[in-house]
Every structure is written in C-alpha cells, then in structure tokens.
Amino acid sequence: MSTSKQRIGIVGARGHTGAELIRLVAAHPALELAFVSSRELDGQRVADQVEGFVGELRYVSLDPAAVAAQGADVVVLALPNGKAAPYVEAIDKAKPETLIVDLSADYRFDERWYYGLPELTRERWRGEKRISNPGCYATAVQLSIAPLKDLLAAPPVSFGVSGYSGAGTTPSDRNDPEKLRDNLMPYSLTGHMHEKEASRHLGVPVEFMPHVAPHFRGLTVTTNLYLVRPIKREDVIARFHGAYEGEKLVRVLDEAPWVSQIAHQHHVEIGGFAVSADGKRVVVVATLDNLLKGAATQAMQNINRALGVDEYTAIPRP
Numbered sequence: 001m002s003t004s005k006q007r008i009g010i011v012g013a014r015g016h017t018g019a020e021l022i023r024l025v026a027a028h029p030a031l032e033l034a035f036v037s038s039r040e041l042d043g044q045r046v047a048d049q050v051e052g053f054v055g056e057l058r059y060v061s062l063d064p065a066a067v068a069a070q071g072a073d074v075v076v077l078a079l080p081n082g083k084a085a086p087y088v089e090a091i092d093k094a095k096p097e098t099l100i101v102d103l104s105a106d107y108r109f110d111e112r113w114y115y116g117l118p119e120l121t122r123e124r125w126r127g128e129k130r131i132s133n134p135g136c137y138a139t140a141v142q143l144s145i146a147p148l149k150d151l152l153a154a155p156p157v158s159f160g161v162s163g164y165s166g167a168g169t170t171p172s173d174r175n176d177p178e179k180l181r182d183n184l185m186p187y188s189l190t191g192h193m194h195e196k197e198a199s200r201h202l203g204v205p206v207e208f209m210p211h212v213a214p215h216f217r218g219l220t221v222t223t224n225l226y227l228v229r230p231i232k233r234e235d236v237i238a239r240f241h242g243a244y245e246g247e248k249l250v251r252v253l254d255e256a257p258w259v260s261q262i263a264h265q266h267h268v269e270i271g272g273f274a275v276s277a278d279g280k281r282v283v284v285v286a287t288l289d290n291l292l293k294g295a296a297t298q299a300m301q302n303i304n305r306a307l308g309v310d311e312y313t314a315i316p317r318p
C-alpha cells in the first residue's frame, strides 16, 4: 500500500450502519472520506448528524454514475437489499479496480464475490476486490456452530433476538418503538435470508428463528446443537477456545453473555455451553452489536485486509 491515504466513499451514509462506518473511517490513519452519499441529507453537515464527527464534510446525493465518477479507491454500499447492482455496474465500467464492500445480502450467494467473515473465511480471500459483508445474525450463528460442525447429528436450531436498529430506517413494524413496547416480535420463522446464508457458508443446514425486541442495538442468538456422540462441557469450551485462539474480536466466556453488555462493542461474545445430562445436546449463546461486528466493524476488518494494513486498524478492542 502507498503511504498516501486511500479515498473511501459511503453510499447509504444516512443509515445506521453508514453512520457507524463514518465514525470508524474518521479514526482511520490510512483512509480519508471522499464522499458520503444520502438523498435525504443532501447538503447537510455530517457533524450535525453523526455524534463525534468533526469537520465540514457534507452529505451529497449521488446516483450510480456520479458515485463511479468520484473515482474513490474504496466504495462501501450500505443500501437496503436489492439496490447495489447499478452502483456495482457503474463502478465496474468506470474504475473496476475499486474495492467494493457491500453490506447488503445482494452478493452473499455470488461465487465471484468474497464472503468476508474473517474469523471463518480469512484463508479463502484471493485478492478479490468485491467483498460481500455477512449478515448480522448470520455472523453470530456461524461463529456459534463452526467449532462443533463435525459433530452435528441434526441441523442446529438458532433462536435470535435483535435490537430494532437491525431493521434499518425504512419504517416498518420491526423498527416501530410503539409496536415493540413490552413486546417481542417474531418474523420470518422459516426461510429467513440468514438461515440460507449461514447454511450456505457453513456447509451444513441451519434452522433460524428471528425476533425483534424493544432495545435499539445488539443481538443475541441461542443455538441448540444435537451431537452424534456425547461430549463433556470442558471439551466443548476447549473447542471454542481452540477455534478462536488469537481472534481479537471473539471472546469465549464461561457464562452465557448478555446482550445488554454488547452494545457499542466491536467484538462477539460466545458462552453458555450448557450440556445435557446425556452429553449429546449443547446450547451455545452468542451476542454482538448488529451495527458493529454485525456490519460496520466487520466491513472495516475486510477493508483493512484488502488494503494490506493490520486487520484491526481503527477498530477499538474489547
């Protein structure tokens, strides 16, 4: 990497994940913000919208051709699902060597894109400049199952509860604080995108049941795993420690983690490890901040690796 800063643009910068990325980039020694795009906030100062941001940068409203014309070195797409393609096509034409990181689900099943869940897929990166960032629940589900994958007797079942920032800013029941008050809202109980995503990238079928809760950020996933042979609790814990040894953004705990402890944290916590009396059923609990390890922090890990700088540059450690 050259010593000059790389210019990065964020499309969908008004959103929850876009705002987190702005904060991470602002603290990054090798990146400078080239543009932040939002239709609704066009012309407004970023410092007035993103707490902690200092400077005169303003949002601009850029269509795909205008994004490509900026000639940024890195473009992050933080758009709702189904909106990325015109931006990718325009950049492919104008400056194909641009690093594109897409936060949506649009390329998670596309073989031409690297699926960037570093703790599980780091070795599979072959220099691709097209990186698909995993889903928030899918990250927690995969990290909870991977160390026991070879022992599964049946598809693991994951029960997920997310804060409502997971549902983005487009108004819906799932981000309506009134409808969520004193409530737990089940949705997409079979066939959720992250069920397909986790199954595809783990290489084993996974069943997933998501819910939204009244808190804003942070998710918890409780996974039930039936095993082909009995296992002792200490051996389960040893497998998780072995799998994530040296991982700076994974904390393996004895106790089941609480979602209230993970908001604004950049890592994932995995613990609980309850084992049934016959040793053939294990329950694992994982928590992460859906906007950070579930989105912006993971994107930053992927960007750092692609730029050739330390993977954890600008990411606060637990």
Ligand SMILES: NC(=O)C1=CN([C@@H]2O[C@H](COP(=O)(O)OP(=O)(O)OC[C@H]3O[C@@H](n4cnc5c(N)ncnc54)[C@H](OP(=O)(O)O)[C@@H]3O)[C@@H](O)[C@H]2O)C=CC1
Pocket: 011, 012, 013, 014, 015, 016, 017, 018, 037, 038, 039, 040, 041, 077, 078, 079, 080, 081, 083, 103, 104, 105, 134, 135, 136, 165, 166, 167, 168, 169, 170, 290, 291, 294, 295
């Ligand atoms: N929230 C989360 O926990 C996670 C989200 N993701 C994924 O990241 C992406 C962004 O999520 P999130 O930040 O929550 O989303 P938000 O709904 O909060 O933000 C969406 C952004 O996209 C812009 N936008 C909306 N529609 C369009 C459009 N048709 N064309 C151009 N821009 C548009 C909006 O700005 P404006 O309207 O001003 O242009 C806004 O900046 C999504 O794909 C989501 O699935 C992934 C992991 C976790």
Ligand SMILES: CC(=O)N[C@@H](CCC(=O)OP(=O)(O)O)C(=O)O
Pocket: 081, 103, 104, 105, 134, 135, 136, 137, 162, 163, 164, 165, 166, 167, 168, 174, 193, 194, 210, 211, 212
């Ligand atoms: C609470 C809530 O609605 N959460 C979102 C997941 C957020 C996420 O990771 O989204 P993508 O896979 O779309 O990128 C959902 O279930 O669709």
